Amino acid sequence: MIRFEHVTKRYADGTTAVDDLSFEVAEGELVTLVGPSGCGKTTTMKMVNRLIEPSSGRILLDGEDIAAIDPVKLRRRIGYVIQQVGLFPHRTVLDNTATVPHLLGWQRKKGRERAAELLDLVGLDPSVYGDRYPDQLSGGQRQRVGVARALAADPPVLLMDEPFGAVDPVVREHLQNEFLRLQSQVRKTVLFVTHDMEEAVRLGDRIAVYGQGRIEQFDPPAAVLGAPATPYVADFVGADRGLKRLSVTPIEPGDLEQPPVVHLDDPVARAAERLAADDARWAVVLDDSENLHGWLSAESASAAESGTVRDHSRRMEAWLPVGASLKQAFSTMLQHDAGWIAVLESDRFLGVLTPARLHEALRRSIDADANAIPRSDVNLETVADA
Numbered sequence: 547m548i549r550f551e552h553v554t555k556r557y558a559d560g561t562t563a564v565d566d567l568s569f570e571v572a573e574g575e576l577v578t579l580v581g582p583s584g585c586g587k588t589t590t591m592k593m594v595n596r597l598i599e600p601s602s603g604r605i606l607l608d609g610e611d612i613a614a615i616d617p618v619k620l621r622r623r624i625g626y627v628i629q630q631v632g633l634f635p636h637r638t639v640l641d642n643t644a645t646v647p648h649l650l651g652w653q654r655k656k657g658r659e660r661a662a663e664l665l666d667l668v669g670l671d672p673s674v675y676g677d678r679y680p681d682q683l684s685g686g687q688r689q690r691v692g693v694a695r696a697l698a699a700d701p702p703v704l705l706m707d708e709p710f711g712a713v714d715p716v717v718r719e720h721l722q723n724e725f726l727r728l729q730s731q732v733r734k735t736v737l738f739v740t741h742d743m744e745e746a747v748r749l750g751d752r753i754a755v756y757g758q759g760r761i762e763q764f765d766p767p768a769a770v771l772g773a774p775a776t777p778y779v780a781d782f783v784g785a786d787r788g789l790k791r792l793s794v795t796p797i798e799p800g801d802l803e804q805p806p807v808v809h810l811d812d813p814v815a816r817a818a819e820r821l822a823a824d825d826a827r828w829a830v831v832l833d834d835s836e837n838l839h840g841w842l843s844a845e846s847a848s849a850a851e852s853g854t855v856r857d858h859s860r861r862m863e864a865w866l867p868v869g870a871s872l873k874q875a876f877s878t879m880l881q882h883d884a885g886w887i888a889v890l891e892s893d894r895f896l897g898v899l900t901p902a903r904l905h906e907a908l909r910r911s912i913d914a915d916a917n918a919i920p921r922s923d924v925n926l927e928t929v930a931d932a
């Protein structure tokens with residue numbers, strides 16, 4: 547979709563901002579460009595919509611050399627979101643969002659309808675926010691309007707230059723999650739500039755890690771974290787990359803522990819025997835449809851004199867779908883102050899993740915990436931401590 551072929555940008559003062567860059571971004575892919583200040587990320591991005599012209603090399607959009615496309619027409623195919631959102635202060639949120647449809651000559655009504663639809667999509671109720679002016683919004687809300695505006699004419703490509711850089715970390719994480727949800731619906735081809743590795747890892751299908759004017763590594767997040775291509779990348783990714791990996795490592799069925807399982811209508815005495823036989827401290831409780839209900843402790847089962855599991859079990863709120871990240875698992879454990887969480891596929895109970903299993907999964911994933919083998923093939927005995 548976007549292809550850089552040996553692109554170099556040398557500014558008039560002799561600064562080489564980008565040096566012989568070649569890479570390709572597939573349709574519907576989100577690539578994050580990450581690197582220290584001044585390494586050429588913004589220059590790379592601005593060459594795509596011809597705000598900056600390359601000194602040599604060429605850039606293709608859908609196979610077409612962009613040098614041959616009229617810049618104004620080109621920019622209509624490319625949404626652009628920047629940190630200083632650049633909303634028009636004297637226009638309402640709705641009118642700001644409809645800017646591009648308006649420039650494209652859409653009828654006013656159609657443009658405003660589309661704008662309202664997009665505000666809704668980015669989580670701003672148009673009937674509440676549509677008639678406000680930009681200075682009547684929070685920073686996070688203004689960023690959302692910026693994203694809605696960039697999407698208004700439904701461009702296939704989005705360029706985003708530190709779009710969430712100016713908001714506090716909590717709002718930022720919220721915007722990132724919303725943006726991921728949005729992207730799963732609209733599937734744009736996205737170049738996303740950030741200098742925050744955590745953001746690059748959370749959002750990118752692939753990450754381009756920049757050194758001075760060059761890409762040092764161009765890989766999916768797990769590979770960048772697990773197998774940094776050069777000492778520079780390892781250094782940039784940081785010593786806490788094990789921690790960052792949590793957000794890109796999914797829970798797999800092989801990570802789970804299988805405690806005893808009992809059912810709601812089982813006599814509690816039988817459940818107690820089962821727990822004693824397995825020498826287990828607790829059992830998972832399922833209902834008739836094999837859906838998770840909660841748990842039963844060995845202590846309350848053996849103390850019970852009569853009744854069914856239903857009478858002595860407790861509900862379990864801490865669960866996640868298989869495929870959720872280890873970071874979500876960790877955070878769910880903390881939130882519920884739980885020593886384990888249930889992992890489900892649709893509604894079906896698959897097993898439980900404990901802190902020890904979580905740590906094992908993390909160690910396995912590091913070794914799997916370093917040796918390019920599946921996680922299930924990793925022999926933990928031979929894995930060095932993460």
Ligand SMILES: Nc1ncnc2c1ncn2[C@@H]1O[C@H](COP(=O)(O)OP(=O)(O)OP(=O)(O)O)[C@@H](O)[C@H]1O
Binds near residue numbers: 584586589
């Ligand atoms: N108009 C210009 N003239 C001369 N040098 C420039 C110009 N614009 C950018 N540069 C230089 O080119 C290099 C790359 O700049 P660029 O803005 O692409 O970096 P960046 O990675 O986006 O940095 P940041 O994260 O700080 O925005 C820097 O050394 C910068 O000083």
